[in-house]
Every structure is written in structure tokens, then in C-alpha cells.
Amino acid sequence: MxxxxxxxxxxxxxxxDPDTFMHHYFKVLSERCAHLVDPKKLPKMILDSTELMVCSTDPDKTNQEVFMADFSKKVEPVFQELLPVLDKFYEEEFQNLKFTSxxxxxxxxxxxxxxxxxxxxxxxxxxxxxxxxxxxxxxxxxxxxxxxxxxxxxxxxxxxxxxxxxxxxxxxxxxxxxxxxxxxxxxxxxxxxxxxxxxxxxxxxxxxxxxxxxxxxxxxxxxxxxxxxxxxxxxxxxxx
Missing domain, CATH: 3.40.50.1000 (HAD superfamily/HAD-like)
Structure with missing residues (x-):
């Protein structure tokens, strides 16, 4: 039952609308991280690491661990500086994307x-x-x-x-x-x-x-x- x-x-x-959401998501996120990562390159970096995460079949690694292991290599020189910027984005700015829903x-x-x-x-x-x-x-x-x-x-x-x-x-x-x-x-x-x-x-x-x-x-x-x-x-x- x-x-x-x-x-x-x-x-x-x-x-x-997923296309509208993703467009504005990457626009705002890239602007937030522009002092550390080329805003024209960041979306592809994230999408490539996400694709790897989607394809993962490792039961011992969370999706976050799979994503970060790959993404960190792409932004290696500034990875540690980037983490608090990403955290702040999700805490303070992500909620402003509500208009896409x-x-x-x-x-x-x-x-x-x-x-x-x-x-x-x-x-x-x-x-x-x-x-x-x-x-x-x-x-x-x-x-x-x-x-x-x-x-x-x-x-x-x-x-x-x-x-x-x-x-x-x-x-x-x-x-x-x-x-x-x-x-x-x-x-x-x-x-x-x-x-x-x-x-x-x-x-x-x-x-x-x-x-x-x-x-x-x-x-x-x-x-x-x-x-x-x-x-x-x-x-x-x-x-x-």
C-alpha cells in the first residue's frame, strides 16, 4: 500500500523555466566570482564538473565530493578563495532568482x-x-x-x-x-x-x-x- x-x-x-533560471543563475554567479575566475569560463567549468557528477556511480563519494574534486582542479590557484564566495552567493543572492519561477x-x-x-x-x-x-x-x-x-x-x-x-x-x-x-x-x-x-x-x-x-x-x-x-x-x- x-x-x-x-x-x-x-x-x-x-x-x-529551466533556460531562464540557468541564464540568470550563471549571470549572477559569474559576476560574483569575476574577481577570481573569468566569468566567460566559469559556466562551462561548472557544467563540466556537474556532468561528471551526474555520471558518477561511486557509492563512497557524495555528489558534492565528486563535483568539488573535479571543479577544484579547474580553478586550482583560487579554489580556497572561491569557496567562501560561493557560500555567500547561495546564502545571500541565490534567493533573488525566485523571479524565474x-x-x-x-x-x-x-x-x-x-x-x-x-x-x-x-x-x-x-x-x-x-x-x-x-x-x-x-x-x-x-x-x-x-x-x-x-x-x-x-x-x-x-x-x-x-x-x-x-x-x-x-x-x-x-x-x-x-x-x-x-x-x-x-x-x-x-x-x-x-x-x-x-x-x-x-x-x-x-x-x-x-x-x-x-x-x-x-x-x-x-x-x-x-x-x-x-x-x-x-x-x-x-x-x-
Whole structure:
């Protein structure tokens, strides 16, 4: 029986234009670091190290460790000086990128219904960013960090989507079986792959990402309104 709901973040809990977000993210970050790293080169450095992190299959290294090991080599002369600059950026400036998102009330309705019915809620976002950046984005939705029992980030995870071990690691951390979980997301390749472990899946079609243009086969699919109707009919676990 399903008792746990995993949510993707960008494009699911938080409608956002990824291209607009990334453009402004790199613009502001590059300006902040310009006294140490060529602003024209920094985005590619970060993207290359991120790609290495996405491809990592090392269970003994967190995503942060994989990223930093590679990124530090690219900026080696100024790496130690750069770290506090990056920390300050995420603490003080990242939150100003909220304008790139379009939070909607119906998401908060969906989450509140699930909370009231006693479901365990997880933010299963691709853990490419530091925890602080992910917490900011959760807050942009109008939700509270405390609404969720577990939140993935690049400090606490060792794998990225679409690696199935990303989902296996979540299951291990929250002590759940696949049969107890449903993954809700808008990315056909990264989110629906959870079905390969035995999870139920719900595809949000409002902001669908389908890189391979293959016909998706989720257990459920539809708009945010359809998802709201769906969770309203889920059993109340507090009455079981």
C-alpha cells in the first residue's frame, strides 16, 4: 500500500523555466566570482564538473565530493578563495532568482491534502545543487521545508537522476519499499524511471520534459488539477 509520495521539484512542485533560471543563475554567479575566475569560463567549468557528477556511480563519494574534486582542479590557484564566495552567493543572492519561477497555489493544496491524510512526503529533486539552494527553491513554492521528511541535495546523495541508485538510496534513507512509494514528476526520462524499481508513477503534463520523444507509460498522468483530484481520492492513512 502506498504511504509515501516522492515529488520532483523543478517543473513539478515549482513550475520554472529551466533556460531562464540557468541564464540568470550563471549571470549572477559569474559576476560574483569575476574577481577570481573569468566569468566567460566559469559556466562551462561548472557544467563540466556537474556532468561528471551526474555520471558518477561511486557509492563512497557524495555528489558534492565528486563535483568539488573535479571543479577544484579547474580553478586550482583560487579554489580556497572561491569557496567562501560561493557560500555567500547561495546564502545571500541565490534567493533573488525566485523571479524565474512561477509558484502556483494548487501545488500547496496537493501537499496539504497529502499531509492531512498522513502520507510521508519526500522532495526527490535531482541533487545537483547545495542544500541551501534547494531549500530556497522549496520556499519559493510557498511550502515549508518541514512539510517533507527527506530532501535530496548534493551533500546527502551519492547518485543523480536517471540512475536507479538515486531512487534506491532514497528508499534506504527513508526505510521504504518501492511498493510503498509513488514518484510524481514532469520528466519522462528522469522521474518515470522509478517504475523500474516497482514504484507507481504520476506524470505531470503541464511542464512535461521528454528528451527522447517516446510515448511515456506512467501509471497515472495529467495536469495539476488531475493530480489534485487524484490525491483527494487517495485513502486517509490516519483512518486506516
Amino acid at each position: 502506498i504511504n509515501t509520495i516522492l515529488f520532483d521539484l523543478d517543473g513539478t512542485l515549482l513550475p520554472i 512561477q509558484p502556483i497555489e494548487i501545488v500547496r493544496e496537493i501537499v496539504n491534502i497529502l499531509k492531512e491524510k498522513g502520507y510521508t512526503l519526500v522532495v526527490a529533486t535531482n541533487p545537483l545543487f547545495p542544500r541551501l539552494a534547494i531549500l530556497h527553491r522549496i520556499q519559493w513554492t510557498g511550502l515549508e521545508v518541514e512539510d517533507f521528511s527527506f530532501i535530496t541535495d548534493y551533500e546527502n546523495m551519492h547518485f543523480c537522476k536517471p540512475n536507479l541508485d538515486f531512487y534506491n538510496e532514497i528508499l534506504q534513507k527513508i526505510n521504504r519499499s518501492p511498493a510503498e512509494c509513488m514518484m510524481i514528476g514532469n520528466d519522462v526520462q528522469e522521474d518515470l524511471i522509478a517504475a523500474n524499481l516497482g514504484m507507481k508513477t504520476f506524470l505531470i503534463e503541464d511542464n512535461i520534459i521528454n528528451r527522447e520523444n517516446k510515448e511515456p507509460a506512467p501509471d497515472y498522468r495529467g495536469s495539476y488539477r488531475d493530480l489534485l483530484d487524484f490525491v483527494m481520492y487517495l485513502p486517509n492513512l490516519k483512518q486506516e
